[in-house]
Amino acid sequence: xxxxxxxxxxxxxxxxxxxxxxxxxxxxxxxxxxxxxxxxxxxxxxxxxxxxxxxxxxxxxxxxxxxxxxxxxxxxxxxxxxxxxxxxxxxxxxxxxxxxxxxxxxxxxxxxxxxxxxxxxxxxxxxxxxxxxxxxxxxxxxxxxxxxxxxxxxxxxxxxxxxxxxxxxxxxxxxxxxxxxxxxxxxxxxxxxxxxxxxxxxxxxxxxxxxxxxxxxxxx
Ligand SMILES: [Zn+2]
Numbered sequence: 001x002x003x004x005x006x007x008x009x010x011x012x013x014x015x016x017x018x019x020x021x022x023x024x025x026x027x028x029x030x031x032x033x034x035x036x037x038x039x040x041x042x043x044x045x046x047x048x049x050x051x052x053x054x055x056x057x058x059x060x061x062x063x064x065x066x067x068x069x070x071x072x073x074x075x076x077x078x079x080x081x082x083x084x085x086x087x088x089x090x091x092x093x094x095x096x097x098x099x100x101x102x103x104x105x106x107x108x109x110x111x112x113x114x115x116x117x118x119x120x121x122x123x124x125x126x127x128x129x130x131x132x133x134x135x136x137x138x139x140x141x142x143x144x145x146x147x148x149x150x151x152x153x154x155x156x157x158x159x160x161x162x163x164x165x166x167x168x169x170x171x172x173x174x175x176x177x178x179x180x181x182x183x184x185x186x187x188x189x190x191x192x193x194x195x196x197x198x199x200x201x202x203x204x205x206x207x208x209x210x211x212x213x214x215x216x217x218x219x220x
Pocket of ligand 1: 185188
């Protein structure tokens with residue numbers, strides 16, 4: 001006899017609403033990931049004004065994630081997150097990070113107009129450059145003072161230096177290696193740290209960014 005209750009209908013997305021957040025789940029998540037707990041944690045951590053204009057969260061694994069070695073991206077008010085998650089925390093971190101990009105779009109002038117965060121980022125890039133040079137790498141063809149994401153620079157960090165060396169040269173300078181990739185990622189990784197488990201380290205490592213997120217938190 002067919003068990004109609006547990007039978008799964010493939011490729012049929014399921015729709016949920018957690019508090020103010022619309023979620024479309026296109027793929028199954030592992031059994032140890034509890035979406036209700038994940039979204040309750042997110043909603044408890046973030047002030048409601050950060051969820052303004054958020055169109056929704058889509059949980060589905062896309063080929064794009066394999067191609068880019070990524071687990072999530074933000075576009076036009078929607079968080080796209082892979083279903084390939086190890087734990088609740090894993091999913092919480094991805095959602096937090098992409099919400100950081102959403103908050104950037106909500107408050108661009110509050111975040112960047114005074115240029116303090118950008119200056120902090122560029123000071124760190126300078127430190128990073130000298131760390132890399134002292135490891136014996138030739139760096140003159142890369143622009144460490146560029147704020148935007150740059151493919152060539154990204155390849156240098158992730159392919160030429162590689163993950164282990166990158167972790168070493170960014171330690172104590174950036175909250176995590178990915179924060180060094182661009183100003184936008186500097187903000188989003190900081191946001192992720194502030195709201196999802198690494199607040200004290202962010203305060204130590206990036207005090208200006210920390211203060212900025214604090215200010216945004218208290219906006220009404
Ligand atoms: Zn990002």
